[in-house]
Amino acid sequence: xxxxxxxxxxxxxxxxxxxxxxxxxxxxxxxxxxxxxxxxxxxxxxxxxxxxxxxxxxxxxxxxxxxxxxxxxxxxxxxxxxxxxxxxxxxxxxxxxxxxxxxxxxxxxxxxxxxxxxxxxxxxxxxxxxxxxxxxxxxxxxxxxxxxxxxxxxxxxxxxxxxxxxxxxxxxxxxxxxxxxxxxxxxxxxxxxxxxxxxxxxxxxxxxxxxxxxxxxxxxxxxxxxxxxxxxxxxxxxxxxxxxxxxxxxxxxxxxxxxxxxxxxxxxxxxxxxxxxxxx
Amino acid sequence: xxxxxxxxxxxxxxxxxxxxxxxxxxxxxxxxxxxxxxxxxxxxxxxxxxxxxxxxxxxxxxxxxxxxxxxxxxxxxxxxxxxxxxxxxxxxxxxxxxxxxxxxxxxxxxxxxxxxxxxxxxxxxxxxxxxxxxxxxxxxxxxxxxxxxxxxxxxxxxxxxxxxxxxxxxxxxxxxxxxxxxxxxxxxxxxxxxxxxxxxxxxxxxxxxxxxxxxxxxxxxxxxxxxxxxxxxxxxxxxxxxxxxxxxxxxxxxxxxxxxxxxxxxxxxxxxxxxxxxxxxxxxxxxxxxxxxxxxxxxxxxxxxxxxxxx
Numbered sequence: 001x002x003x004x005x006x007x008x009x010x011x012x013x014x015x016x017x018x019x020x021x022x023x024x025x026x027x028x029x030x031x032x033x034x035x036x037x038x039x040x041x042x043x044x045x046x047x048x049x050x051x052x053x054x055x056x057x058x059x060x061x062x063x064x065x066x067x068x069x070x071x072x073x074x075x076x077x078x079x080x081x082x083x084x085x086x087x088x089x090x091x092x093x094x095x096x097x098x099x100x101x102x103x104x105x106x107x108x109x110x111x112x113x114x115x116x117x118x119x120x121x122x123x124x125x126x127x128x129x130x131x132x133x134x135x136x137x138x139x140x141x142x143x144x145x146x147x148x149x150x151x152x153x154x155x156x157x158x159x160x161x162x163x164x165x166x167x168x169x170x171x172x173x174x175x176x177x178x179x180x181x182x183x184x185x186x187x188x189x190x191x192x193x194x195x196x197x198x199x200x201x202x203x204x205x206x207x208x209x210x211x212x213x214x215x216x217x218x219x220x221x222x223x224x225x226x227x228x229x230x231x232x233x234x235x236x237x238x239x240x241x242x243x244x245x246x247x248x249x250x251x252x253x254x255x256x257x258x259x260x261x262x263x264x265x266x267x268x269x270x271x272x273x274x275x276x277x278x279x280x
Numbered sequence: 281x282x283x284x285x286x287x288x289x290x291x292x293x294x295x296x297x298x299x300x301x302x303x304x305x306x307x308x309x310x311x312x313x314x315x316x317x318x319x320x321x322x323x324x325x326x327x328x329x330x331x332x333x334x335x336x337x338x339x340x341x342x343x344x345x346x347x348x349x350x351x352x353x354x355x356x357x358x359x360x361x362x363x364x365x366x367x368x369x370x371x372x373x374x375x376x377x378x379x380x381x382x383x384x385x386x387x388x389x390x391x392x393x394x395x396x397x398x399x400x401x402x403x404x405x406x407x408x409x410x411x412x413x414x415x416x417x418x419x420x421x422x423x424x425x426x427x428x429x430x431x432x433x434x435x436x437x438x439x440x441x442x443x444x445x446x447x448x449x450x451x452x453x454x455x456x457x458x459x460x461x462x463x464x465x466x467x468x469x470x471x472x473x474x475x476x477x478x479x480x481x482x483x484x485x486x487x488x489x490x491x492x493x494x495x496x497x498x499x500x501x502x503x504x505x506x507x508x509x510x511x512x513x514x515x516x517x518x519x520x521x522x523x524x525x526x527x528x529x530x531x532x533x534x535x536x537x538x539x540x541x542x543x544x545x546x547x548x549x550x551x552x553x554x555x556x557x558x559x560x561x562x563x564x565x566x567x568x569x570x571x572x573x574x575x576x577x578x579x580x581x582x583x584x585x586x587x588x589x590x591x
Contacts, residue, residue, distance in 0.1 A: 083573065084565035102575055105566055122578055124565055125549055141579045144546065162580035163546040182546055182583040200582060 038093050038113075044075035046097060054088075055081040062088055070094055084124065089117060095134075106143070109136050112153070125162070128155040131172065137245065144181065147174040150191060156245045163200065166193045169210060177247045183222065185212045185259070194238065194256075196247055204259045212259040213238060215249060226262040234258055281443045282455075283307030284468045284550075285562040286531040287571075288436035288538040288589050293322065297424065297432030299571045303562055304420035304439045306570040310563060311443035314454035315423045316415030318466035318533060319437035320591070323410040327369065328383050328463075331405040332357070332396055335377040336450045337417050339401070349401075350376055356399040364392055374427045378405070378416065378451075390461035394489075403452060403491055408464035410434075410535050415454040435591040436538050438531045440468040447494045457497045459504030460489060464535040467503065469496035470563055471528030471548045479524065499530050507534070517541040517586040531561065539588040546583035553578045559589045 050069045054062050062079070066089065069077055076097040082088055086105035089098055095114040103121030113132040122140035126148055134153040144162030147155040152172040160178030169188040176193075182200035185193050188210040198216035205222020212225075213234070221227075235253050242248040249255075285303040287296060296319050304315055321329075334353035339346050361368060361383070370382035385392065393404045406413030414427045420441065424430055440455035447453040459465035473479075473495040480490060480498055488501045499520070506516035513532065517539050527547035532539045540561060542550060553560045553568050553576050560568045565578055581587065 084569050086564075086566070103565065103578075105564060121575055122565070124551070140577060143549065143551070143580045160579065163583055181580070182544075 037095075041094050041114075042070040043073065044070055044094060044096050045073050046075035048074045049076040049078065050074045051078040051080055053080045054083060054085065059085050059087045063090060066092070066098075070096065082121075084122075086124070089115075103140070112136070122159070123157075127157075131155060133172075141178070146176075146180075147172070147193075150174060154241075154245075156247075158245075158247065160197065165195075166191070166212075169193065173241060175241065175245060175247060179216065182219075185210070185225070186222070188212075192237075194241065196242070196249060204261070206265060207261045208263075208265075209261050213253075213256045214259065215253075215256050218257060218259070221259065224262040224265045225259050228258045228260045230254070230256060230258045281310045282470045283310030283441040283563040283567070284438065284455075284470045284529070284531055285440075285567050286436070286438040286468075286533070286538050286540070286560070288559045288591055289557065290559070290589075290591070291557045293433045293435050295431070296320075296434040296437045297429035300437050300439045301420050301424040301429060302570040303560075303567040304441050306567040307441045307563060308419045311441035312419060313444045313449045314415060314417045314442045314451070315420045315440065316413070316442070316455045316468070317423070317429060317437060317439045318406070318411060318413045318456040318458075318468070319429075319432055319434045320408075320410040320464070320533065320535065321412060321432065321434045323535060325409060326384060326386075328385055328389075328407050328409060329412050330381045330383055330392075330396075330407045331378070331413050332381075333378040333401070333403050333405060333451060334399065335401045336452065337375075337377060338450060340376065347376070353399050353401050354379070357396055357402060360395045360399065361392075364395065366392065375416070377401075378414075378427075380412070389463060393461045397491075404458065404460065405451075406458040406466065407461070408458075408535070411458070411464040411466060411533075413456055413458050413466055415440075415451055415456065417449065417451065417454075435536075436533060438466060438468045438533050438538070446472075447492060453492045453494045455494075455496055457492075457494075457500040459500040460491075462504040462508065465500065465504050465507065465533070467496065467500040467530055467532045469499050469528055469530040471530070471543065472526045473498060473524055473528060474526040475524065476526075495526075496530070499524070499528075499532070503532055512588075513537050513539045514586060514588045517588070521584050521586070529563075536591045537588055538591070540581065540586070542581050542583060542585045544584050550581050551578050552581055552587075 079100045082102040084103045084105040087107045090110045092115045093113045098117045100119040104123045106124040107126045110129040115134045117136040119138045123142045125143040126145045129148045132151045138157040141159035142157040142161040146161040146165045149168045150172045151170045154173050156175045158177040163181030165180045165184040166174045167186045169191045171191045174193045176195045179197035180195045183202045185204040187206050189208045193212045196215040199214045199218045201219040202222035204225030238253040367384040372380040416423045456466040456468045476495040528543045529548035529550045551565045
């Protein structure tokens with residue numbers, strides 16, 4: 001990890017320990033472009049657009065059609081009449097645009113790596129679970145375990161989300177325009193959660209690391225979650241990120257409360273650095 | 281896992297049988313073992329509808345003797361009703377083992393229920409002025425067809441698709457549960473109650489009866505006792521969150537109300553749609569979409585949330 005980024009993320013309270021061992025982050029170069037995509041990734045054209053009407057299709061068939069369209073080079077797909085069906089748009093490991101005109105059920109947009117998805121309706125439980133990279137924006141409300149085990153990318157919900165938002169989060173950013181339920185950030189390990197509204201009870205319970213920002217009221221904090229000082233770096237990041245998704249409050253971000261791990265529950269310090277890396 | 285659903289119309293009775301069937305069929309994947317409905321038709325203050333069974337569906341596989349036994353049990357129930365002065369206005373037999381009687385009776389409901397249940401195989405599924413409770417093995421479409429529910433008109437109802445985990449696959453363990461012996465109260469539940477035996481023994485000591493080993497039955501009895509003590513439905517629901525341990529989301533209906541409660545961990549799902557003319561709740565949005573296929577604005581109730589709607 002480069003010195004600058006380590007310093008910045010440490011100052012923002014994202015983590016305090018120095019990671020050692022092999023760095024998984026590499027600098028992007030045009031020569032090494034192929035190293036940043038899966039060998040089986042489709043060469044899609046963002047200007048080629050197709051639609052899928054899901055009204056009469058089963059989830060398996062819908063996901064198969066998405067892949068067939070990717071195979072034929074379509075880089076922009078519109079999903080019509082999703083009818084809150086479960087497990088749609090999962091395992092897409094390509095850069096592409098997907099627009100969902102309607103609502104998704106449970107486990108929507110899981111295991112993504114790269115696409116940009118916009119959902120005009122609401123989503124059910126476990127939306128964006130294990131997403132590795134990309135952007136997903138939900139225009140209405142979301143169910144519980146929004147962004148569970150998120151590893152990277154931006155997961156945005158303009159409405160309110162259910163309980164256990166960002167449970168076991170390992171990276172990336174979860175941004176909520178409204179409120180979030182109980183146990184948000186439960187056992188989170190990395191990344192950031194931003195809640196513009198209120199947060200339910202046990203916020204950040206047993207979190208190992210990472211940062212939670214809340215614009216409204218916090219019912220109570222979970223075990224080992226503590227309040228930290230909002231720094232200029234936090235303000236800058238929050239302003240930039242919320243602006244990106246048109247969620248920046250009129251009064252700015254000074255009123256946000258920052259929550260980090262108290263790190264009294266840790267037992268990793270007994271581990272060797274390489275073991276620590278494996279655990280995290 | 282189990283799936284639960286509820287509907288309440290704010291503008292009068294509609295074809296709730298058809299809509300509840302569609303909702304529960306959409307939840308079939310959450311529990312294919314049995315399906316149950318508790319729906320509220322036009323209340324008749326001087327009349328009751330009694331739903332009861334005299335055998336389990338699986339008993340029919342036990343040879344030819346059971347058919348003779350069922351006839352004898354039906355006759356025995358008839359004798360009990362006559363002895364108690366019950367006027368049977370109508371008798372339907374949608375299946376060989378489950379019956380529906382429309383009765384006129386001004387006596388003690390508990391005594392009526394107890395005496396019917398003294399008949400071998402006898403179990404009251406519900407007694408109510410407005411409530412009709414139907415449950416059987418199979419999915420919603422099959423149960424609805426067998427019992428002719430598609431034409432049922434009513435103001436509100438709840439339903440359940442069951443995945444059997446801790447008790448048997450039979451009608452006795454299927455939901456909804458009627459709150460014996462209280463008129464017009466039924467419950468469906470998704471979850472697990474961890475202080476079930478503690479609370480059951482406490483209620484049994486107070487004279488309450490349980491017919492199954494299903495923890496969901498506790499919620500029906502518990503609520504009925506609270507209402508009998510003078511609590512409102514909302515007060516009972518709030519109290520249950522403190523007194524009942526475990527993970528649960530449950531729906532409960534009275535003659536003119538539909539209520540929901542979600543436990544302190546919010547571990548069991550519920551999606552809520554509220555509009556001026558109706559309220560729909562279900563474990564998954566696909567069930568609500570089965571009756572409202574257009575885009576709708578829904579939300580997830582939070583932990584410890586309690587809501588009550590009037591029909």
